[in-house]
Amino acid sequence: MPVSLFLVSLIIPWMIPLGPIIMPIYRLVLAVLLLPCVLMWLNGKAGRIRIPDIGLLLFCLWAGLSLVIAHGVGAAIQPAGVLLVETLGAYLLARCYVRDAATFRSLILFMAKLIIVLLPFAVYEWLTGSKPILAAFSMVFPTVDVTTMTPRLGFWRVQGPFSHSILFGLFCGSIVAMTHLVLGYGKSAASRWLLTITVAGVAVLSMSSAPIAGILVQIALTAWALVLKAYPRKWAVLASLALAAFLVVKFGSNQTPIQFYISHFTFDQQTGWYRIWIWNYGSASVLNHPWLGIGFADWVRPSWMASDSIDNFWLITAMRHGIPAFILTLASCLWITVAIGLKKGLSQECSIYRTAYLISIVAYFIVGTTVHFWGPPYAWFAFLLGSGTWLLDVKSNEQKPADRTTRRHPQQPSGSNGNNRGRTNLKTAI
Numbered sequence: 001m002p003v004s005l006f007l008v009s010l011i012i013p014w015m016i017p018l019g020p021i022i023m024p025i026y027r028l029v030l031a032v033l034l035l036p037c038v039l040m041w042l043n044g045k046a047g048r049i050r051i052p053d054i055g056l057l058l059f060c061l062w063a064g065l066s067l068v069i070a071h072g073v074g075a076a077i078q079p080a081g082v083l084l085v086e087t088l089g090a091y092l093l094a095r096c097y098v099r100d101a102a103t104f105r106s107l108i109l110f111m112a113k114l115i116i117v118l119l120p121f122a123v124y125e126w127l128t129g130s131k132p133i134l135a136a137f138s139m140v141f142p143t144v145d146v147t148t149m150t151p152r153l154g155f156w157r158v159q160g161p162f163s164h165s166i167l168f169g170l171f172c173g174s175i176v177a178m179t180h181l182v183l184g185y186g187k188s189a190a191s192r193w194l195l196t197i198t199v200a201g202v203a204v205l206s207m208s209s210a211p212i213a214g215i216l217v218q219i220a221l222t223a224w225a226l227v228l229k230a231y232p233r234k235w236a237v238l239a240s241l242a243l244a245a246f247l248v249v250k251f252g253s254n255q256t257p258i259q260f261y262i263s264h265f266t267f268d269q270q271t272g273w274y275r276i277w278i279w280n281y282g283s284a285s286v287l288n289h290p291w292l293g294i295g296f297a298d299w300v301r302p303s304w305m306a307s308d309s310i311d312n313f314w315l316i317t318a319m320r321h322g323i324p325a326f327i328l329t330l331a332s333c334l335w336i337t338v339a340i341g342l343k344k345g346l347s348q349e350c351s352i353y354r355t356a357y358l359i360s361i362v363a364y365f366i367v368g369t370t371v372h373f374w375g376p377p378y379a380w381f382a383f384l385l386g387s388g389t390w391l392l393d394v395k396s397n398e399q400k401p402a403d404r405t406t407r408r409h410p411q412q413p414s415g416s417n418g419n420n421r422g423r424t425n426l427k428t429a430i
Contacts, residue, residue: 002033003097006090006383007110010171010376011118013134013143013161022142026376027082030089037092046095047393050339052385055332056091060084062328063321070295079296090379094386099393101350104357105185107387108178112195115172115202122158122168126205129156137161144375158205163375169211170367171377173203174360174384177218181225181356185349209271210311214367221359235341275311275370277301282310286318286326293322313368333385337361340388345396357388 009026016023023031040046041053064080098104121132129148137143144163151157157165160172179199184192200215221238228234249257255276281301285294298308299319310316318326341358364381373381 002093003107004110005029006033006093006379007107007114010380011114011161013137014141015143016141021078024375026379027085030085030093030379033093034085034089037089037096040096041092046092047099047389050335050389050392052332052335052389053092053095055328055335056088056382056385059321059325059328059332060088062325066292066321066325067295069292070297076295086379087382090382091386094383095389098387099390101353101390101394104353104387104390105182108175108182111175112179112183112199115175115199118160118172119198119202122160122202122205125158125160126155126207131159133161134159152207155205155207157207160206162377165206166208166210166371167375167377169203169206169208170214170371170373171203171380172206173200173211173215173218174364174377174380176200176203176215177222177359177363178356180222181352181359185352210367210371213370214363217363217366218359221362222356225355225359274305277305278310279312279315281305282312282315282319286315286323289319289322291322291324293318293320293325295320310372311370313371313373316372333361333365336385336389337365340391343391343394346391346394350391350394354388354391357391360384361388 006026006029009024009029012025014025016025016028037046041049060080060083063083064076067076067080070076098107118133124130124132129151131146134143134146144161147159147164149157149165158168159165160168162168162171176196176199180192180196183195200219203211203215206212224234224238228237231237246257249255249260253260282299285299288300299310310319314326314330317329337358340354343354346354361384364384
């Protein structure tokens with residue numbers, strides 16, 4: 001119930017006024033659940049305490065310190081508290097309540113259902129430019145602001161219940177690989193592809209290049225995993241190819257690898273070049289303020305760069321809170337990814353779930369180089385980080401008793417019931 005409540009709250013655009021504070025629904029839910037989750041975590045109900053748990057806690061503390069230094073205690077309390085709730089609160093919620101394969105599958109199924117609920121409203125907004133979700137919810141409480149952007153390819157960019165179309169595409173597109181591999185596990189090809197295409201199609205309605213690039217990354221990695229599923233070193237080969245491509249761009253192009261990616265994966269070439277300038281001046285700001293960053297202060301840039309928007313999650317983390325905050329965040333993310341990737345002895349089902357999870361997480365990391373995560377998609381990102389750590393607590397070579405019996409005596413029938421059970425397990429395994 002806590003997880004379901006959190007997921008539903010992510011697509012409710014209300015901004016509840018609580019005195020001087022404007023509280024989104026998802027943040028209110030996380031604030032209520034933070035203390036119970038911390039107690040569960042300390043009592044061992046989320047498994048043993050792991051390095052990224054401490055890393056993200058230290059990130060929140062360091063970021064809070066940087067805001068206090070930049071803006072004073074009074075002005076820093078609220079944003080530091082928001083960062084703690086949205087980061088550690090969402091992460092620990094997943095750590096405490098997503099503890100096995102069945103719960104993980106239920107989580108992805110619930111997310112897919114939420115996205116399908118958004119489908120008719122998204123199509124209407126895509127065709128007409130109207131905002132039916134925000135219009136309906138605003139009749140009760142204030143909602144996020146309406147964002148109207150220039151149509152692309154003759155269609156309107158769908159904002160949905162979020163602050164920006166990029167966030168809509170990022171949120172909906174984040175589970176494409178998990179939809180195909182987790183929800184499609186044991187299902188027919190028709191149902192698996194229908195659900196995957198539906199979820200991806202909703203995300204594409206955002207008409208935003210970064211989320212679409214994230215979907216393409218998930219499709220490519222999923223295809224790689226399926227085509228080379230019998231080859232044990234397929235990910236090492238892919239890593240080698242990625243390293244080779246990195247070196248080709250670095251030494252064979254007049255752009256850095258990040259600049260190359262930014263300039264070639266955008267709908268609008270001008271937008272791509274603007275993001276490159278953001279990277280150039282943003283990274284200079286990081287070098288000028290390496291320890292504690294600049295907080296929410298304006299960053300130095302040319303006068304023609306009127307917008308203060310920074311379309312890079314990793315860069316803005318370093319700019320606001322310093323390089324230590326960036327390292328703590330990145331190291332926590334990489335630790336989770338590497339530790340889960342190196343986990344040995346998983347069952348076939350858990351191994352497939354692991355692949356789907358890592359593909360989605362890696363796509364999120366890559367998209368973060370051209371998009372800043374904020375609001376519900378940021379809380380979902382923190383939750384997603386914690387939702388895969390249950391794989392680290394799965395016992396190696398964990399099998400059902402019936403599976404072990406069938407594997408030991410594949411040729412020895414034990415009556416009609418035993419034969420039927422063996423055939424069912426084989427079908428499930430396939």
